[in-house]
Amino acid sequence: MAIAKAERLMNLALCLLGTRRPLSKRELRGSIEAYLEAGSDDSFNRMFERDKDDLRELGLVIETVENLDGDTGYLARRDSNRLPPITLDAEEAAALGLAAKVWQQARLAGAASGALQKLRAAGMPESEDAYEVHSALEPRIPVHEAAFEPLMLACRDRRPVTFDYRKANSARAEQRQVEPWTLECWRGHWYLAGWDRERGAERVFRLSRITGKVRSRAGAFTVEVPDVVTVRETVESWAGEVATRTARIRLRAGAGYPLRSRATAVRERGDGWDELEIPYGHGLDAWLVEFGPDVVVEEPADLRADVVDRLRAVAKD
16 A cells, blocks of 8 residues: 555656646546546545645645636646755765665665765765775674564554564564564664554564564554654663662673673682673563573572573473
8 A cells, every 4th residue: 555655646746747737636637547546536536635735745846726717737846846956065975975884784775875876976075084995994783684674664654563572581472563663773683662552552672583574564553653762771771771789690601791791790700600790670680581501690589580480481381
């Protein structure tokens, strides 16, 4: 449906931009196949009015003109819809070049590269800075999860989705029905924030735990998308980044480097294990479970109990 509407809007825009005189509804209906297939005049009129409003919302200037006979016509003059010349200085050009290189591993790579080439053809200055030639750093956002592309499109088009999701403390995946809001990368992992319909609450999902295909669903969102979605703050809280206590754990030597990077103190025990002190906040138990037999919680007791409960739940499944 989204593709059909986009094609209809494009055809209407081309008709309005390609004419030198105002076109009536009757002429537009006879020129666009989707309008010819409308079941009735009322159906066509509703569709045309929605499309006209959508094009205006996208920025197309559409004029409404009445001729001497009182008939109403529509056109979009090219001079009213022409963008001003693009002028960028060297620093702005360098910023665009850097942004285009970020998406080299994702679907946006082609679009970013194509846009950059068009800007350069239009006179954008070539940037001769550290980012282009001399830098040893390559700014990239890693996108390895198959779920990224369909979720990115669903966020853009405001389409509900369903997917199978395996929580950290479960061996089996469960189906989720989600209204996707936004994607964000944090510590090398992609997360989706959205409204979980079955649970009736906002949820954040790690894309690497989505199994199978992401499927789009018809219908509109049932919950308004918030102006600000705090994905990073939510993930930090769940991962124990917002810490109020300190946990003491045993970690097998040579394992658990993410835990070691978080530790405030590390002591060698001499028996193939190290003792670490790490900040303790909500969600730390779920993170520790991911390291399996390489981690043993010594204190606090409630954290140890939570980790044991999660391991038992996984073994039970």
